[in-house]
Amino acid sequence: MSARWLLLAASVLALQGCGRSDPGLDQTGAGKPPLPDQQQTLLPPMKIAKPAGWGDAVPTAPKGFKVTALATDLKVPRQMLVLPNGDILVAEGAGGAQAPKVRPKDIIAGYIKAQGKTKVKGGNRITLLRDADGDGRAEVKETLIEGLNAPYGLAFVDGQLYVANQDALLRFPFQPGQTKVTAKGVEVTKLPSRINHHWTKSLVASADGTKLYVGIGSNSNVGERGLDVEEDRATVWEIDRLTGAHRPLAQGIRNPTALAIEPTTNALWAVVNERDELGPQLVPDYLTAVRDGAFYGWPYSYWGQNVDPRVHPQKPDMVAKATIPDYALGSHVAALGVSFARDGGFGGDFREGVFVGQHGSWNRQDLSGYKVVWIPFAGGRPNGKPVDFVTGFLDGQKARGRPVGVAFDPAKRILLIADDLANTVWRIAPVR
Amino acid sequence: MSISRRTGATPLHPLHAILLAFPLALFPSGLASDIAYLKSAFVQWTNFAAWLIAGGCFFGGLVLAWAIVAAVFPGRTTRGRALAYLAAVAVMFVAGLVNSFQHSHDGWSSVGSPGLILSIVSTVAALVAGAIGYSEQRIEGIAR
Numbered sequence: 001m002s003a004r005w006l007l008l009a010a011s012v013l014a015l016q017g018c019g020r021s022d023p024g025l026d027q028t029g030a031g032k033p034p035l036p037d038q039q040q041t042l043l044p045p046m047k048i049a050k051p052a053g054w055g056d057a058v059p060t061a062p063k064g065f066k067v068t069a070l071a072t073d074l075k076v077p078r079q080m081l082v083l084p085n086g087d088i089l090v091a092e093g094a095g096g097a098q099a100p101k102v103r104p105k106d107i108i109a110g111y112i113k114a115q116g117k118t119k120v121k122g123g124n125r126i127t128l129l130r131d132a133d134g135d136g137r138a139e140v141k142e143t144l145i146e147g148l149n150a151p152y153g154l155a156f157v158d159g160q161l162y163v164a165n166q167d168a169l170l171r172f173p174f175q176p177g178q179t180k181v182t183a184k185g186v187e188v189t190k191l192p193s194r195i196n197h198h199w200t201k202s203l204v205a206s207a208d209g210t211k212l213y214v215g216i217g218s219n220s221n222v223g224e225r226g227l228d229v230e231e232d233r234a235t236v237w238e239i240d241r242l243t244g245a246h247r248p249l250a251q252g253i254r255n256p257t258a259l260a261i262e263p264t265t266n267a268l269w270a271v272v273n274e275r276d277e278l279g280p281q282l283v284p285d286y287l288t289a290v291r292d293g294a295f296y297g298w299p300y301s302y303w304g305q306n307v308d309p310r311v312h313p314q315k316p317d318m319v320a321k322a323t324i325p326d327y328a329l330g331s332h333v334a335a336l337g338v339s340f341a342r343d344g345g346f347g348g349d350f351r352e353g354v355f356v357g358q359h360g361s362w363n364r365q366d367l368s369g370y371k372v373v374w375i376p377f378a379g380g381r382p383n384g385k386p387v388d389f390v391t392g393f394l395d396g397q398k399a400r401g402r403p404v405g406v407a408f409d410p411a412k413r414i415l416l417i418a419d420d421l422a423n424t425v426w427r428i429a430p431v432r
Numbered sequence: 433m434s435i436s437r438r439t440g441a442t443p444l445h446p447l448h449a450i451l452l453a454f455p456l457a458l459f460p461s462g463l464a465s466d467i468a469y470l471k472s473a474f475v476q477w478t479n480f481a482a483w484l485i486a487g488g489c490f491f492g493g494l495v496l497a498w499a500i501v502a503a504v505f506p507g508r509t510t511r512g513r514a515l516a517y518l519a520a521v522a523v524m525f526v527a528g529l530v531n532s533f534q535h536s537h538d539g540w541s542s543v544g545s546p547g548l549i550l551s552i553v554s555t556v557a558a559l560v561a562g563a564i565g566y567s568e569q570r571i572e573g574i575a576r
Contacts, residue, residue, distance in 0.1 A: 040541050042533045103482045105536035224538035226475040277538060299539075310539035312473045 020045075021280040021366045028284075030382050033328035035303060039279035040310075047365050048116040052398035054422055059401070060392035061428050065346075067390070068136030070416065070427040075123030077418040077425055079202070079258070079337070079405035081154035085176040086411060087130050088138070090418060090425060092123030095150025095166035095199035102225070113362055116399065118421050124148045126163065128179050129425065134412065136427050142179040145172060153203025153259070155212060157241060164201035164214055167193035169239065188212075189244035192232040195219045198273075200336075204259040205241070207266035212239040213249065213290075215256030215270060222275045222310050223299040234298045236270065236290050250290045252322065254298040258338040258405065260354070262289070265380035271335035271356055272325065274302060280364030285335050286325035287356060287375065287382070297322035327382045332361035333369030337406035337418070340377075346413060346430055353377045355389060355415060357403035370394045372403050372417055390417060390428060401426075443509040443517075444565045448498050452565055454491035455524060458484045459558045462531075463551040466543045478542045481551070482535040488554065489532055492525040495561075517564045524557035 027033040058067040074092055081089045101107050125148055130140035145151075145163070153164035161174035163185065170185035191201050191214060198217025205212050218234040219225055236256055238249040255273040262269050268290045274283035275298070283302040295318065297304065299311045304324040307314065329335050337357025345351045353376040358369030372390040376383050393401045401419035408415050415428040444452065462484035469477035499518040506514040531550035535542045 040537060042530065043536075102479050103536070104486045104532070105482065108536075220538070222538050224475060224542070310537070310541045312540040 021364050023366065025281055027281060027328050027330050029385050030327050032303065032324070033284050035283075035306060036279060036281050038282060038309070040277065041279075044277045044363055045280045045365050046112065046362060047367060047397075048112060048362055049360060049367050049370065049394060049397060049399035050115060051118070051421055052395045052400050054400045054424075057392065057395075057400060059390045059417070059426055059428075061390050064431055065428050066136070066431050068427050068429075070131060070136065070425045071127070071129050071138045071141050072422075072424045074127060074423045074425065075120055075125070076118060076420050077127075077404065077423060078152050078200070078420060079154055080407040080416055080418055080425065081156060082407050082409040082411075082416070083156055083176045086132075086409065087128055087176060088407070088409075088416060088425070089144060089154055089161075090127045090129060091151040091154055091163070091405075092125055092127060093148065093150035093152065093166075094122030095152075096196050099195050099197045099199075116360075116362065116402075116421075118423060120423055122150060124150065126151060126154070126181075130179075131427075136429065138425075140179065144179065145181045145185070150199055152200045153214065155203050155205040157205045157209040157212075162188070162203060162205070162212060162241075164191065164203040166196055166199040166201060167191055169201070169203070169212065169214060169244075187244075188241075189239060189246055191237075192216055195225065195229055197225065198233075198255045200255075200257055202257055202259045202270075204261060204268070206268070207261050210241055212241050213237065213259050213268055214239060214246075215253075215259050217255035217257070217273075218298060220299075221277065222308055224310070227299075230299070236268075249292055250294045250296065252295040252298045252300075252318070253290070254296070256290070257336045258357075259290075260338045260340050262354075262377070262380050263340050263342045264352070264377075267380065269338065269340075269354070271329070271338045272296070273334055273336075274331075275299070275308065276332065276363045278308070280366070281331045284328040284331045285333050286329055287327040287335070287338065287354070288325035291323060294323040295321055296325060303328075327375065329356060329358070329373075329386070330368055332363045334359035334361060335369075336404045337372070339406045339408045339415075341408050342410040345408070345410075346415075349376070349387075350374055350389075353383075355406045355408060356386070357406040357417060359402050359404055359420075360393070360399065367394060367397065367399075370399060370402065372406055372415075390415075390426070393419075443502075443513065445498075448495070448502075449565065451491050451495050451498065452521075452562060455488040455495060455528070455554075456558045456562045458488035458491070459524065459528060459551065459554040462488060463548075463555045466548050466551045469543050470548065473540070475539075478535065481543065481547075482532070485528055485531050485535055485551070485554070488558075489525065489528045492521070492528055492558075496521050496525045513564065517561060520557050520561035520564060524554050524561055527553040527557065 129138035150166035202215035360370035465481035
């Protein structure tokens with residue numbers, strides 16, 4: 001028995017143990033998606049798409065649409081907001097840096113995942129883009145607010161611009177048309193920021209403007225930092241806009257990375273990133289209406305009552321009351337953007353429904369996501385399978401870009417996509 | 433008739449002996465941390481175990497390299513003894529390496545039964561390696 005033989009055996013075991021995806025398995029749509037058996041392999045399946053850059057290429061949109069780079073050279077653009085006058089705000093930043101690396105794995109996995117990200121440092125600012133002549137290039141690109149702390153979610157209500165930093169919700173007096181805000185932000189409320197494993201704070205205002213909803217991600221993959229640091233995490237807060245008073249609207253919702261109001265029912269919807277390292281096709285990320293008082297299972301279970309064995313002690317009573325999400329997006333696609341079509345959308349097949357930006361996978365061999373899909377709705381509910389709307393973010397096994405936030409502007413009938421790998425905002429418009 | 437003579441010398445070079453001291457301390461400490469985690473479900477224990485086992489693997493890897501060289505060039509040590517030592521070190525290292533991956537899992541899966549068994553294997557193998565490596569050797573004299 002030689003050491004070399006043992007090493008070989010160990011590496012073969014590790015590689016074989018990675019787990020393979022079944023390419024025929026469709027884990028999208030309404031209803032329960034197929035959920036394969038859990039595979040906790042020695043090494044998780046990992047595939048990072050290395051950055052390739054766009055060169056002269058642009059994302060691929062359906063026939064009849066034109067794609068232009070509205071703005072380039074941004075500093076990690078994440079979420080966007082279209083203002084009443086058509087100006088576009090872009091939140092630029094990257095947070096979570098203070099999350100302590102407590103195990104050798106945290107250092108190694110962090111290094112590996114960084115291979116698929118931009119080297120540009122987050123701008124910690126809001127940039128204003130204006131394309132008044134409608135040629136698809138922003139002729140005005142101004143830093144509206146700087147010195148922020150990993151801003152992400154944006155909302156504008158009643159002369160106030162709301163910015164969700166990674167640690168607090170701020171408001172700034174603001175009138176559309178302004179290209180510079182010099183007033184200091186006023187803190188509406190602090191947001192949970194201890195550790196900040198999932199640092200993004202998504203934000204949307206209710207249809208009547210009285211409430212602000214903030215999505216707050218979990219502080220771990222599945223509770224491995226201890227459940228005491230999960231107080232106020234994996235939740236959506238409902239915040240009174242004027243007083244800052246808040247309450248948890250929903251819980252056990254692992255990482256609600258983007259929120260939007262469905263225009264026909266005024267219901268709150270979220271895209272949510274589910275847990276990793278249970279296999280290449282577990283657990284599907286989802287799109288769901290956020291029900292008041294609902295518990296979505298994290299960390300104890302997923303997609304209803306499927307128990308996660310990694311959580312100890314287990315909580316059968318919590319598993320029993322876990323709500324099943326509305327719509328599966330596929331495993332590890334990393335949905336980070338959601339925006340409903342309004343006022344007839346693009347017409348045709350893209351009249352009523354929602355655009356979902358998928359940042360793309362790391363926890364499966366077959367790269368998944370890396371695109372913007374369209375999910376048709378009818379009567380305020382999903383009505384059919386997702387359709388690829390904007391693709392071309394992958395070039396073989398490399399990534400030209402990675403979509404994050406999406407924003408549909410009903411006035412101009414354009415879709416905007418923030419690309420945090422190419423540091424670009426893409427504009428998709430029908431050819432006239 | 434055979435003559436044996438106690439030399440009083442251990443077979444390990446002093447630096448090699450120092451390197452072996454690390455896995456000999458770290459793997460049993462990792463086992464103790466694993467047991468503490470399984471008893472308490474308090475995550476800091478599995479975090480400790482992950483670092484202890486990683487440290488055991490780092491120094492254990494150096495010890496393994498040295499043990500391979502020592503098995504090829506046994507010097508004053510008998511080859512059988514050198515091979516037995518190598519086997520113990522190899523089992524310790526490989527079990528530790530697999531266990532490092534096991535400990536990279538999240539929550540309860542970072543230890544569980546596989547992690548505990550691997551920690552026991554590494555610990556026992558480290559103790560065997562230590563028992564062989566640190567014991568005085570007898571040089572067998574000329575037989576007959």
